[in-house]
Amino acid sequence: MDYIKVFAPATVANVACGFDIFGFAVDNPGDIVEIKRKPEPGIEIEAIYGDEGRLPLDAGRNAVTVVMLHLLGHLGISDFGASVILHKNMPLGSGMGSSAASSVAGVVALNEMLGRPLSRKELLPFAMQGELMAAGAAHADNVGPSLLGGFLVIRSYKPLDVFNIAVPAELYCTLVHPDVEVNTKDARLILRNEVSLKNAITQMGNVAGLISGLMTGDYGLISRSMVDVIIEPVRAILIPEFNEVKQAAMESGALGCSISGAGPSMFALARTRAEAEGIGEAMKSTFAAAGISSNVFVSGINSEGPRILAAD
């Protein structure tokens, strides 16, 4: 194989009550990576589209190629040569798992080109190296669902233990990205290191409720459980109009609405595509009323994960 083109999906991490442990993949948007084999060894970045020139072209400092270098090192391959093109289809620092989608597309593309030496699940630690480069910590709640698809739980990091949760087939996600920026590192720094036992218990109850609700298709339970008493109250202050936009989503029939990852994107879950679209319009117009433009993405939960668009 001399050429491959791979799509990897955006993701919603945390999912209200599941800080650092829940994430799911969406159908749209997502990043695309192209790899073209070249005869001389070494990986170079040929071009990056859609990043407004903000990402480094140095292969040793860009998540999309760092993950490839880690995989080649692990496999003991030193003579591989390729040039890489990255299509960023979502903004950086958006809370939609932008760097994760690039890392996942990159590592999956390379793994396919090499004849699939590792399984998708075995690629996870390599994709996490991209997060370490891009966000300062090797989190799995974006790369995990982007790589494996569906709704993912990261039960533990040491050792790494992840598993998928079945969700209702008709569950839809509205993802809204307002044109404001929140730095993921800042969003983490404002969190307190301690939480009250009372809030921890409330959150644990909601984690149990969301898992059970998703697995049994109990929309009432899903809705009552999509409550975050620990992280959202702190991070919401970084997102202008958060309360108003959330209220608009809930009044339009959302099962729940919270921050996507570290923000500023917000997401809502809904029972049908039509509801999800109505929720998106309500959220967009609430941002617009405050002079903030936004992009709305409506999709199902993406159970497939990365997709090979072309190979030759």
Add this chain to the structure above:
Amino acid sequence: MDYIKVFAPATVANVACGFDIFGFAVDNPGDIVEIKRKPEPGIEIEAIYGDEGRLPLDAGRNAVTVVMLHLLGHLGISDFGASVILHKNMPLGSGMGSSAASSVAGVVALNEMLGRPLSRKELLPFAMQGELMAAGAAHADNVGPSLLGGFLVIRSYKPLDVFNIAVPAELYCTLVHPDVEVNTKDARLILRNEVSLKNAITQMGNVAGLISGLMTGDYGLISRSMVDVIIEPVRAILIPEFNEVKQAAMESGALGCSISGAGPSMFALARTRAEAEGIGEAMKSTFAAAGISSNVFVSGINSEGPRILAAD
């Protein structure tokens, strides 16, 4: 109906990672309440067996009759008269939901005698009044599973929101009560009011893992998730030989082992009755080696809850 005799099961609350939100009912032991109608209004306690004279015979101060008085008050019934006999089949302050089983047997017996004006679920707030009397707080993690059977999640108290989780039919519980006493109020007082965000996240991951593992019958996931990083490390110091007994259970094939409720009873889960019995012997002999006698109860998860033994 002039006479009724009702059994209500013991329960394991917390279930390792689910402090205040998880509980399940066992087949054995359990308390039994008899109600005999009498012509003159008022409820009196005729006799209590098995409490070594420690429970009050005053109907206004005993959980078993307090729940009945609350139910009669709610229903606006002032002319009902009965005498009550309580058979305590487990020790007080054992961590097996002793007071909860009495409260549940009492309120279910009265509700049946009155022609079942309320559903089992509607009886929960009344049973919780017994916990308030006996333990100082209206907890639901013992009365809930004792009343409703099975594995129960208490997602929220305000408003009260509980739901059952399906568990593998062959799941067995070993419950071991060592002859030492821990006061539930003391066991709660030694807990810290704050937990680290890191530990809260770990616990949330385990809550998600235990729910998913139980619902899908994934014993590996159940086992890895039966880890409590918040409560057990603090309360274990109140139980002599805790670490040794837990180790003996794990080495005998337990899926997990932790404190039952506030202790001092300990419980383990296992894949078969034979395994559960072997685990019980190992736990009992480890206590015995330290000069502590103990009682062992092996049973499945009781999906039925309270049982009417006789009615006339």
